[in-house]
Amino acid sequence: MGERVAVTGVGVVAPTGIGVDAFCQALRRGRSGTRPITAFACDGLDTRIAAEIDDAAFDPAAFVQPPKLLKLMSRPATFAVAAAAMARSSAGLGPEDVDPDRMGVCLGAGGMGPLDLDLLAVQAMAVLDAAAGQAAPAFDVPSFARAFRARSNPLSMLRGLPNLAAAHVAIQQGARGPNSTVATACTAGTQAIGDAVRTIQRGDADVMLAGGADSMINPVGLLGFSMLGTLSCRNDEAETACRPFDRHRDGFVIGEGAAVIVLERESFARARGAPVWAELAGYSATCDAYRITDERPDGSGPATSIRRCLRDADAAPADVGYVNAHGTGTPMNDRIETQAVKSVFGEATRVPVSSTKSMTGHLLAAAGAVELVACLIALRSGFLPPTINYRTPDPECDLDCVPNVPRPARFDAALSNSFGFGGQHACLMIRRW
Amino acid sequence: MPDDPTLVGREGVLGLVRRSVAQVLMVPLERVGPQTALVAELGAESIDFLDLVFHLEQGLGRKIPVARWGSFVDERLAGQELARAITTDVIREFAEREAARD
Numbered sequence A: 001m002g003e004r005v006a007v008t009g010v011g012v013v014a015p016t017g018i019g020v021d022a023f024c025q026a027l028r029r030g031r032s033g034t035r036p037i038t039a040f041a042c043d044g045l046d047t048r049i050a051a052e053i054d055d056a057a058f059d060p061a062a063f064v065q066p067p068k069l070l071k072l073m074s075r076p077a078t079f080a081v082a083a084a085a086m087a088r089s090s091a092g093l094g095p096e097d098v099d100p101d102r103m104g105v106c107l108g109a110g111g112m113g114p115l116d117l118d119l120l121a122v123q124a125m126a127v128l129d130a131a132a133g134q135a136a137p138a139f140d141v142p143s144f145a146r147a148f149r150a151r152s153n154p155l156s157m158l159r160g161l162p163n164l165a166a167a168h169v170a171i172q173q174g175a176r177g178p179n180s181t182v183a184t185a186c187t188a189g190t191q192a193i194g195d196a197v198r199t200i201q202r203g204d205a206d207v208m209l210a211g212g213a214d215s216m217i218n219p220v221g222l223l224g225f226s227m228l229g230t231l232s233c234r235n236d237e238a239e240t241a242c243r244p245f246d247r248h249r250d251g252f253v254i255g256e257g258a259a260v261i262v263l264e265r266e267s268f269a270r271a272r273g274a275p276v277w278a279e280l281a282g283y284s285a286t287c288d289a290y291r292i293t294d295e296r297p298d299g300s301g302p303a304t305s306i307r308r309c310l311r312d313a314d315a316a317p318a319d320v321g322y323v324n325a326h327g328t329g330t331p332m333n334d335r336i337e338t339q340a341v342k343s344v345f346g347e348a349t350r351v352p353v354s355s356t357k358s359m360t361g362h363l364l365a366a367a368g369a370v371e372l373v374a375c376l377i378a379l380r381s382g383f384l385p386p387t388i389n390y391r392t393p394d395p396e397c398d399l400d401c402v403p404n405v406p407r408p409a410r411f412d413a414a415l416s417n418s419f420g421f422g423g424q425h426a427c428l429m430i431r432r433w
Numbered sequence B: 001m002p003d004d005p006t007l008v009g010r011e012g013v014l015g016l017v018r019r020s021v022a023q024v025l026m027v028p029l030e031r032v033g034p035q036t037a038l039v040a041e042l043g044a045e046s047i048d049f050l051d052l053v054f055h056l057e058q059g060l061g062r063k064i065p066v067a068r069w070g071s072f073v074d075e076r077l078a079g080q081e082l083a084r085a086i087t088t089d090v091i092r093e094f095a096e097r098e099a100a101r102d
Helices: A020-029 A067-072 A075-091 A114-131 A141-151 A156-160 A164-173 A185-201 A219-227 A235-240 A266-271 A300-312 A331-345 A364-381 B010-025 B046-060 B066-070 B079-101
Strands: A005-014 A103-108 A179-182 A207-215 A256-265 A278-287 A322-324 A413-419 A424-431
Touching: A005 A020, A005 A075, A005 A185, A005 A266, A005 A364, A020 A364, A067 A164, A067 B010, A067 B046, A075 A164, A075 A207, A075 A256, A075 A364, A103 A164, A103 A185, A103 A364, A114 A141, A164 A179, A164 A207, A179 A185, A185 A207, A185 A256, A185 A278, A185 A364, A185 A413, A185 A424, A207 A364, A256 A266, A256 A364, A278 A300, A278 A364, A300 A331, A300 A413, A300 A424, A322 A364, A331 A413, A364 A413, A364 A424, B010 B046
Parallel strands: A103 A179, A103 A207, A322 A413
Antiparallel strands: A005 A256, A005 A278, A207 A256, A278 A424, A413 A424
């Protein structure tokens, strides 16, 4: 058994709050971050709501030096850089406190934000240009290339590369150790944190900045998820659209943002007297190996992941005082997740299982990281974040989902679930230090 | 020739270069003078020159041959040199076009 891994810093850029204090307040108040979309006109789309980061409250320039690097950052990269800066600051980890070669970065990433759409627009316009004047328009590469060259800034591509968020965090933080990006969709943030734990455990780093960042609030993201039938269409009731575990849940709401935590090897954290939020005690990552979007009907996929996470933490189900659910609010996820929790914790389990996605929306590759932050805040502040918008019980989701109002609770361990398209499942467990 | 008549002549092109440099490197216009070294003083890196040329081409409405700007991408690059090269190029093309018209 190696050294423990400590969480020593937390940074979050969430639709419900930027920074730990604001995010904590929103969790305590059960505040929804979902609104009608402001980033672009969405007439003609079936889903016109999302949980956006309020640009009036978030200034990426405050976190980026030199400022010119901003033009190379996708929207999620700006969220990641800001969350990492906040996390580093809260850990009190100064430039002299760590050998840059012993500090790494691992992020879950994937999407592009609304401001990155110029690349998509340029591609679309280039296709139109290339087709113009043709009797029977067809995609023609030489014409497309001419039109694309005329319109596209040569740097546009750099904003779209998913690994660049982790690169920007490394540049801003001077982290020259291991640097990787996890692309397992909605599981990515959780897996990135878990992989960072392993990086420390195997001795490749003393400090890891780990988390996730994403934004798919753009017409392509909205249309794509919408055509898969996964999004809530309650456009006229934005704040109450996302209803995890409710009988009338009709899908998830896309959110955007980032969370990054600072992880440190125990002896390293102790030697510098670091503030410790919790132990990052367990991690698992598995795959259903079944179908792309369907879960095995018995819930055995996520159940396996939960069991392995508990085993990794050398913990029993009874040790867990709170579960932060994947809880997307799609009809299938919440039913299968309920079965999985019951199969591990017992048919009559009373373990509280809430979905903070009811407030934040689904942050996709950032979801697991933001939700682990919710667990850390809950453990430290002694309350359970609620599942808001819960009205009508569903017999197939008969867990204690902490309906609508936060609940004071002292507990010593929390589990966070993340499941992705493709059948990838990952869990993290934190424990009081 | 560019559509914008204010770009005609060396001063006009220098103005475009200064504005483009300021925009690309996200620095105040006042920091970009004719003798400013883009790398040493303003921290330009290789891809910033790609971005700069893109902005200049958009502003001038014409292509800048890669060979012409590529030779300026080094530590000694000053805004003036690039402006002079572009100005010379633009004026020559204008003169050639006028000559062809006669």
